[in-house]
Amino acid sequence: MNGDPGSAADRENVHRWNAGRDPEAFTALVRRYDPALRRVAAAVLGSAARRDPGLLEDALQEGYRRMLDALRGYRAESEPFVFLAGVVRRACLDTLRKETRARGRTERAAAFGESGAGESRADPEGEAERAILADRVLAALDRLAEPDRSLVYLRDAEGASVADLARAFRMPEGTVKSRLARARTRLRGMLAEEGVEP
């Protein structure tokens, strides 16, 4: 998203929403960023979203609801996408916390009890193979603690700049870089454990 020519229009839409609460501007932002923010939500929710796909929709919806007011805090020096991703990320983390509390011990025990059932991974369809690969990649990503998980995803998968990430995560650029380097090394190790070589 970085350096995207659409960013100027996006900034304008943020400005229109903040200045006059123009619903068209907000809807335009939602339309444009929904696919990317969905990916961000999937990356942040990780295995929880794989367990319960509805969780992603819940978190994203909550993120958009928060955005109505949160956009006031947007400073035009960074890419709108990174700011919006930050709002969605926080909504995902809160949704995750709520979900973890709500999941009873019984359900967790039942899930563990089912281990080993339905091991039929030999689905010939490419879609199933992609899903299994995604499963492994997200499982590895899941093992990175926040904010490293979000940093590495937004930087490497979505192309957010280090400067924007530093602003969004309120840390010096040097810290972002060192966290990214450590997170990548750990992630590569975990992917190797999952049998995935990027």
Next chain:
Amino acid sequence: MRREDVRDEALGALLRRAAETAADAPGPARVQAVRLGPGDDGKIRRLGPRRIRARIAGGVALAAGLAAALTVPAVVRTRADREFLAAAAGHLSRTLIREDSSFLADLPGTSYLESAAADWAGSFFPADADL
């Protein structure tokens, strides 16, 4: 490009593909495929009534938030503005709640989602005659 950058790019591409796959609308095939793993029985998970109610309430709250932001200037808004707002609320409902998701397709009276959001948005605005 440095070798390190190439490796980072490859890692990023892998992460993005994984997130894209996981972020796909959870249709039956997707859900089933994703759930083929240890601990899964291959059944398609349906949302419970509590989750569905929460989803509806969330969609309506979002549309209401959008509408509430316009409450004050509403008195000077034209019918076209109000219609646009209702359309925006409807769009958001459809986008965010994903009416085509499998769990909603199986529900009777799905259109309640959209109409509730639009009604809520519309309730902030009196009819033209009242202006």
